[in-house]
Amino acid sequence: MSEVQLIAEGRGKHCGDRSKHLLRWLLFSLPLLFLALFYFYPLTKIVLLSFLPEGSWQPEKISRLFSSTVYLRILWFTTWQAALSTLITLGLALPGAYVFGRYTFPGKNLIQALLTVPFVLPTVVTAAAFRALLGQNGLLNGWLMSGFDLSSPPIRIEQTVYFFLLAHVFYNYSLVLRIVGGFWAGLDPDVRAAARMLGASPWQTFRRITLPLLFPAIGSAALLVFIFCFTSFGVVLILGGPGYATIEVEIYRQAVQLFNLPMAAALSLVQIAVNFLLMWLYARLDKRSKTTFYSDGATGSAMQPVLKSQKAWIGVNVVFMVILLVSPLMALVMRSVTGEYGMTFAYYSALFTTQTRSVFFVEPISAVSNSIGFGVAAMLIAVTLGLLASTFLASARSKGTSLWDAVIMLPLATSAVTLGFGYIITLNRPPLNLRDSIVLVPIAHALVAFPFVVRCILPSLRRIPQSLREAATLLGASPFQVWRYVDLPIIMRAILVGSVFAFSISLGEFGASAFVTRPHTPTMPVAIFRFLGQPGDMNYGQAMAMSTILMLVTCSGFWMIGRFDSLRKSVGTGV
Amino acid sequence: MTHNRLLTGGGFFIVQHTPLHVILNSMEETMNRISRFFGSLIVVLAVLAGNNAFAEKSITVMTHDSFNISKEVISHFEQENGVTVRFLKSGDAGAALVQAILSKENPLADVFYGVDNTFFSRAIDADIFQPYASPMLAGVPVSLQLDPQYRLLPVDYGDVCLNYDKAWFAAKGIAPPSDLTDLVRPEYKGLTVVQNPATSSPGMAFLLATIGKFGEEGYLDFWMKMRKNQVLVAGGWEDAYFGHFTAASKGDRPIVVSYASSPPAAVYYSEKPLSEAPTAAVVTADNAFRQIEFVGILKGTKSPELAAKLVDFMLSVQFQEDIPLQMFVFPANSNARLPDVFVQHAVVAEQPAIVRPAAIEANRSIWVEAWTDVVLR
Numbered sequence: 034m035s036e037v038q039l040i041a042e043g044r045g046k047h048c049g050d051r052s053k054h055l056l057r058w059l060l061f062s063l064p065l066l067f068l069a070l071f072y073f074y075p076l077t078k079i080v081l082l083s084f085l086p087e088g089s090w091q092p093e094k095i096s097r098l099f100s101s102t103v104y105l106r107i108l109w110f111t112t113w114q115a116a117l118s119t120l121i122t123l124g125l126a127l128p129g130a131y132v133f134g135r136y137t138f139p140g141k142n143l144i145q146a147l148l149t150v151p152f153v154l155p156t157v158v159t160a161a162a163f164r165a166l167l168g169q170n171g172l173l174n175g176w177l178m179s180g181f182d183l184s185s186p187p188i189r190i191e192q193t194v195y196f197f198l199l200a201h202v203f204y205n206y207s208l209v210l211r212i213v214g215g216f217w218a219g220l221d222p223d224v225r226a227a228a229r230m231l232g233a234s235p236w237q238t239f240r241r242i243t244l245p246l247l248f249p250a251i252g253s254a255a256l257l258v259f260i261f262c263f264t265s266f267g268v269v270l271i272l273g274g275p276g277y278a279t280i281e282v283e284i285y286r287q288a289v290q291l292f293n294l295p296m297a298a299a300l301s302l303v304q305i306a307v308n309f310l311l312m313w314l315y316a317r318l319d320k321r322s323k324t325t326f327y328s329d330g331a332t333g334s335a336m337q338p339v340l341k342s343q344k345a346w347i348g349v350n351v352v353f354m355v356i357l358l359v360s361p362l363m364a365l366v367m368r369s370v371t372g373e374y375g376m377t378f379a380y381y382s383a384l385f386t387t388q389t390r391s392v393f394f395v396e397p398i399s400a401v402s403n404s405i406g407f408g409v410a411a412m413l414i415a416v417t418l419g420l421l422a423s424t425f426l427a428s429a430r431s432k433g434t435s436l437w438d439a440v441i442m443l444p445l446a447t448s449a450v451t452l453g454f455g456y457i458i459t460l461n462r463p464p465l466n467l468r469d470s471i472v473l474v475p476i477a478h479a480l481v482a483f484p485f486v487v488r489c490i491l492p493s494l495r496r497i498p499q500s501l502r503e504a505a506t507l508l509g510a511s512p513f514q515v516w517r518y519v520d521l522p523i524i525m526r527a528i529l530v531g532s533v534f535a536f537s538i539s540l541g542e543f544g545a546s547a548f549v550t551r552p553h554t555p556t557m558p559v560a561i562f563r564f565l566g567q568p569g570d571m572n573y574g575q576a577m578a579m580s581t582i583l584m585l586v587t588c589s590g591f592w593m594i595g596r597f598d599s600l601r602k603s604v605g606t607g608v
Numbered sequence: 609m610t611h612n613r614l615l616t617g618g619g620f621f622i623v624q625h626t627p628l629h630v631i632l633n634s635m636e637e638t639m640n641r642i643s644r645f646f647g648s649l650i651v652v653l654a655v656l657a658g659n660n661a662f663a664e665k666s667i668t669v670m671t672h673d674s675f676n677i678s679k680e681v682i683s684h685f686e687q688e689n690g691v692t693v694r695f696l697k698s699g700d701a702g703a704a705l706v707q708a709i710l711s712k713e714n715p716l717a718d719v720f721y722g723v724d725n726t727f728f729s730r731a732i733d734a735d736i737f738q739p740y741a742s743p744m745l746a747g748v749p750v751s752l753q754l755d756p757q758y759r760l761l762p763v764d765y766g767d768v769c770l771n772y773d774k775a776w777f778a779a780k781g782i783a784p785p786s787d788l789t790d791l792v793r794p795e796y797k798g799l800t801v802v803q804n805p806a807t808s809s810p811g812m813a814f815l816l817a818t819i820g821k822f823g824e825e826g827y828l829d830f831w832m833k834m835r836k837n838q839v840l841v842a843g844g845w846e847d848a849y850f851g852h853f854t855a856a857s858k859g860d861r862p863i864v865v866s867y868a869s870s871p872p873a874a875v876y877y878s879e880k881p882l883s884e885a886p887t888a889a890v891v892t893a894d895n896a897f898r899q900i901e902f903v904g905i906l907k908g909t910k911s912p913e914l915a916a917k918l919v920d921f922m923l924s925v926q927f928q929e930d931i932p933l934q935m936f937v938f939p940a941n942s943n944a945r946l947p948d949v950f951v952q953h954a955v956v957a958e959q960p961a962i963v964r965p966a967a968i969e970a971n972r973s974i975w976v977e978a979w980t981d982v983v984l985r
Contacts, residue, residue, distance in 0.1 A: 164858070275841045285807070
């Protein structure tokens with residue numbers, strides 16, 4: 034190679050770096066613009082308006098925040114219940130993640146789909162499901178009382194900490210299962226095999242090899258569970274009873290019931306600050322522990338169980354999951370076909386033929402299609418933005434990366450009431466006159482789903498060795514080709530997991546969307562709440578029937594995404 | 609190893625050095641794809657958003673999630689005036705009002721329905737409604753008209769009171785409650801479920817009933833006894849009624865705080881036709897709190913005349929007669945005939961406990977705080 038060529042190459046490489054740098058920021062500009070428009074702008078404006086209602090600062094409105102110990106107690110309660118919920122969920126779900134990550138077995142796809150259903154259920158419905166099972170007059174107490182001849186129900190967990198801890202596990206189990214399980218499946222089995230060959234015991238291999246390799250995924254899942262529980266609203270409100278209040282509950286109370294907006298804004302900032310600090314620390318830790326062992330993500334390392342002990346282990350885990358997660362769902366289905374006078378399909382037939390002449394009445398079929406429409410729109414937005422943001426975060430080496438990482442997570446940690454009110458005062462003029470438009474609904478869903486997607490994709494993207502991309506580039510692949518044929522196949526599974534959660538966040542009307550003003554486009558959760566708003570057997574029964582339909586739709590949606598994954602695997606990526 | 613498979617298996621790589629312009633070209637291509645995607649996204653969004661902006665003549669009603677009315681009633685108004693009525697549902701009654709107040713510079717709607725007397729003063733103080741002395745008020749009892757300046761006009765009312773499970777009390781041979789003071793008697797231990805006034809509007813109304821009955825000096829004493837008698841506090845009405853009330857599902861409490869119009873709803877929505885309501889409401893003197901719901905024309909509306917017509921219509925007999933079976937509350941217009949199921953199974957509190965709206969707004973946080981300390985902490 035001549036000297037001239039070398040110089041030209043050097044310059045080219047330099048320019049390439051600069052343009053890559055530019056490209057990275059171009060990629061990130063879109064998520065950033067989205068956050069600026071639909072998160073920072075409304076949030077800043079509502080906080081400013083709350084603190085400076087007539088342009089003047091009114092400190093007396095929030096003096097209680099510092100003078101009373103009540104808020105300190107609420108902060109403490111919020112933190113420890115979230116930490117405890119996270120630990121319990123991890124403890125129970127990691128064995129499951131192992132089973133789902135390492136083995137293939139019949140019905141795996143269906144069980145996985147079923148396990149994700151709780152994620153979309155409205156809290157009132159979850160409460161009904163648990164009561165049907167564990168309440169004073171629930172199934173379990175009934176059996177125990179007749180079986181052991183007891184005069185009073187032995188299980189009393191209504192309005193206790195245990196009840197909502199259980200519900201938090203119920204909601205978040207699949208989060209850990211899918212994020213960690215998906216990542217586990219992508220671990221290179223050769224590394225484990227090598228360790229075993231060098232004389233490490235299975236336990237040593239797990240502790241010294243597998244666990245460190247899994248750390249990014251476990252961390253991602255734990256962080257999501259923690260934030261989810263930290264901002265818990267309905268679960269604590271309904272299942273824990275009013276003796277317990279999280280910051281989120283207190284924000285709602287201050288803003289809506291007491292109309293003390295300064296206090297609500299101050300508490301929102303406290304909530305954001307605590308979570309931001311945590312996420313930033315985590316992001317720094319996560320970046321340092323970057324590991325680059327991976328297996329071909331397209332085929333994965335999942336295998337058929339061979340040994341009896343393996344089969345037994347799978348069996349035990351599946352049975353446990355079914356008891357924990359599927360039995361409350363079944364109790365709900367049972368309730369939807371059990372009337373005052375025995376088995377009945379009256380609730381279902383009433384859903385379709387009901388006599389109500391309400392202007393807000395919708396055919397169940399349009400509630401389903403509205404839900405799916407919003408779900409798909411929110412999923413597309415969230416996955417696009419999440420992919421762009423993760424690509425930016427994974428390729429960045431600057432110090433600011435952990436900070437950006439934490440910034441992206443903020444929408445998840447932000448009070449839904451505060452943000453909802455922010456929309457009212459900001460998105461009110463063309464070209465962004467969206468505050469009463471149905472377009473805002475999928476946007477609000479996507480805002481919450483987008484951090485989920487990033488947390489799902491980022492660990493997989495980070496473990497792709499840079500050398501692999503460099504090799505591809507050296508062989509003449511353009512950056513787009515590198516992304517398309519190296520990155521994408523490896524992170525495809527993570528993208529699917531992210532899509533599942535983005536879709537379900539939207540289907541469950543999670544977070545900010547509950548406070549988005551909207552014209553008449555009822556979704557399944559809205560329909561369920563409409564039934565639960567008035568007394569009468571038929572209302573309750575139809576709410577249960579609608580919940581069952583919600584579960585079926587969700588489950589088949591997940592099942593199809595799972596099928597797509599298997600199909601993709603069997604066809605192969607051609608790479 | 610996997611590395612090898614990835615690199616050799618595909619064979620798509622162009623094995624030659626990549627000049628800068630190729631990188632830039634492909635970058636351009638990538639950006640083009642991205643901008644095309646978002647370009648089309650924005651177009652779709654604009655079209656969807658535009659649908660609202662360029663619709664035919666329309667009038668918007670902002671309201672809470674529990675609002676309901678029959679299709680043909682609204683169509684009647686729409687046809688008569690050649691307009692479309694849009695409803696914006698904005699959360700519970702409190703959240704909807706806060707949103708109306710926050711958007712007062714640039715209102716979301718022309719008419720707001722669903723301010724109740726517990727939030728009445730907040731709405732008046734925020735100065736978001738313009739006066740309209742509807743001629744239809746002639747049919748509305750003066751006792752329901754709280755605003756002498758006609759900014760908020762009463763549409764309907766409901767009495768928040770105790771509901772009990774008739775069959776449960778008959779089976780146990782205990783006399784059902786007839787007064788709030790019954791609840792603290794020993795034989796009523798662990799029988800009652802109420803809603804948290806901090807998070808629920810019937811819960812707040814019931815707290816106000818006890819303040820109206822026992823006075824500011826006596827209500828905490830009553831609640832202390834309630835706590836000793838193991839009152840259960842639920843977060844909201846749905847949870848209290850469907851989660852804990854024996855007559856509504858597999859609950860364990862035969863007494864619940866609900867509405868005097870809940871028994872007819874239990875009959876109307878029963879699985880099989882019932883001749884008698886399974887529940888009964890306690891509406892003896894000073895034992896219920898009357899929640900009155902109001903409508904008002906928002907300041908800054910672009911069509912005040914149409915808004916006034918809609919308010920007239922909401923107070924007219926046609927709309928008022930539709931209210932009971934859609935929302936299970938009583939119509940404000942006394943000329944409206946009640947449906948049979950109301951005539952047979954509904955009761956009205958002749959003498960509800962009274963607390964002035966101004967006192968409610970001024971003391972809400974103090975009362976709720978004190979209640980929380982006594983009952984929950």
